[in-house]
Amino acid sequence: MTAYLFERYAAHHERADFDCGVEILNRYLRERARQDDDRDAARLWIMVETPLSSKIAGYYTLCTTSVNLDGLPPDFQKRIPRYPSVPAFLIGRLARDLSFKGTGKLLLMDAIQRCVRQSNEIAGALIAVDAKDEGAVQFYTRFGFRPLSERRLFLPMATARSLIVS
């Protein structure tokens, strides 16, 4: 089996060659991802085959967000934190290069594992994802993500945690 490494974005990673087949995600990596990372808007994680490899096999971004709940009945309000918003982790973008088929799930698992690890220090009740199209919605749904709003899905942190510790 091919081994993969996950590392923070660095200058030697070749963004121009990356092609996941979705122009908006290619362009994001080429033009905005580094700026978002520099400005602490989203953390950019890169998947490579070998250490110090410049070829990007895939990438994802992570940041925190909050989910504002509205109109919950009293019995729910008793059982979840009494705040209008629930803290969450957000996988904003996730894409793999066309030449690395079958690695999307590895990117997703690394992102989930990282969220679970961070949740020991920074509370997050769920992991949200932004799906760019219907294909992406189906991809996340297969792994048990549930619809949050139109193109957003979520996985409860407790579910992710039980996966990692099992």
Added chain:
Amino acid sequence: MATVSKKRTHRIAGARLKKSSHFAKKVASRAGRFLKKSGHSIKPLGIQLNREESLVVAEALVHPPAPNQVLINAFHAYKQAVAA
């Protein structure tokens, strides 16, 4: 959240809206910076859900489902891929 009229937004930015979309973006950006400095926010932060969507999330938080088999298999594949 404060509501600011279009006219006032542009006055805040110190410029009139022109035909150029680039200029329009610049105006909006300057107005946004002003509102941020003055303690106002243009849009609510975070993900806003309606009542039905909130119920789905609350239910999942109270009764988190067990990981499905696809998720479990993917995690095993991931562990092998990073350990190899």
